[in-house]
Amino acid sequence: MHTTACQYNRLAQIRPHSPYPSPARSACPQTRGPFLRRSWALRATQRRDPIIAPFVQLGEDPQDGTDMFGYLLRNRIIFIGARIDDKLATQIVASLMALENINPNEDIKMYINSSGGQAYSVVSILDAMAVVKPEISTVAFGVSASTATLLLAAGTKGKRYSMPNARIMMHQPIGGAMGSADEVNIQASELNRTLKVVHSFYSRFTGLPIDTVQEETDRDNFMSPHRAKELGIIDGII
Template sequence: MDKAIRAVSPNKSLGKASNKHFWNWDKDEELGVRTLYLDGTIADESWWDDEITPRMFKDELLSGSGDIVVWINSPGGDCVAASQIYAMLMDYTGNVTVKIDGLAASAASVIAMAGTQVLMAPTALLMIHNPMSIAIGDTEEMQKAIAMLDEVKESIINAYEIKTGQSRAKISHLMDGETWMNANKAIELGFADGILEDSKRGHTEDVVFAFSRRAVTNSLMNKLVSKSAPKPEQKKNDAPVGVSIEVAMQKLQARKYI
């Protein structure tokens, strides 16, 4: 029997060819920054059956220059499609800032690894797992399908290893367990570099000082010294009259017998 083997995420739809884009470009004319939005299932009905689509994505990517921002909110998709996007973004000459605002799961997490910097919203999630496939045939065909999935997994580990610096054994274990990561865990394991911050909230000087105990201490001491230091007039007019050491010792000796 003929075989049908395909490495996909659980949410992949096997449909007919379509020119529907799963990406959208936007450009800030003032800042000159291009933004790429990857929403929904990666390669929805197009990459396997329509050879024009990958070329179109590459043409749009290379139609401009400079740094780009890539927003990702996707449950995954075709492994081959993710590999193509990953390779294009890795080869791009400008910086690629990946921002995960919702979900970067399965194949979408591979694309995220192409970021020069990967940032996650505090509420975002990143998920990695083993590739899946559909196979039809006898025992030999099933063994070939298993071997294919093993190679696909190794190729995915390559991307995770380059980004995180984790060992291949640890990454493989995380994939076996279908690991879900919030922003803090993704940063801890090296899959992300930071958390998206609200640029609208300005940070005052006091907030900045709060991150440095030494700066806070020095600032407090300077305020106390400047406030308690007497003015020049006070030193001259209000300074207390002192006594000699001999007089002071006599007073101390006298207090012993009281």
């Protein structure tokens, strides 16, 4: 299926958060309203970090451009480079659904460099990855730790990879509770339920029995890509 530029333009409203502003129409701060603010922010970004290009120019028209994360999304690449909270999870889920709508037969690539995040937020992404039609290739680089490793393992079998120098870590969910004895018991019960959910996900994605998963996640378990491949978290090393 041919993807039109019009379809990808709709992604501008739901692409994962980018620290880089969009290209501006005018540099005049007093007369161009929002275009001025973007232009002003653009120059400020360039002064702060002149090495990294804040946006990608796609054509001759100055407005025919996008920030780097938007450019990646146009090419069906979802980049996770921060701790995962509700906001980031919502953006990732929306991106998955939009890319499925544009072309359900073309793969999606998910690059992961994250120390993890909120368990509930990550579970929402896992559910979305399970229901969208495109196959999802996951790639770890830098670090894939905690719940981010669940996303790495949740990719399509045979399409889960790691860079050779990445570090991968799995462990138990972490939580804490304050309040009355009853409130603490409620939180402890929910944490135990979350632990069982995490174990079941790892077992499903890796093929390991639950007791082995429990042993591997008993403490912070840092590993090389080769060890992650042995455990079935990834399928290959790039």
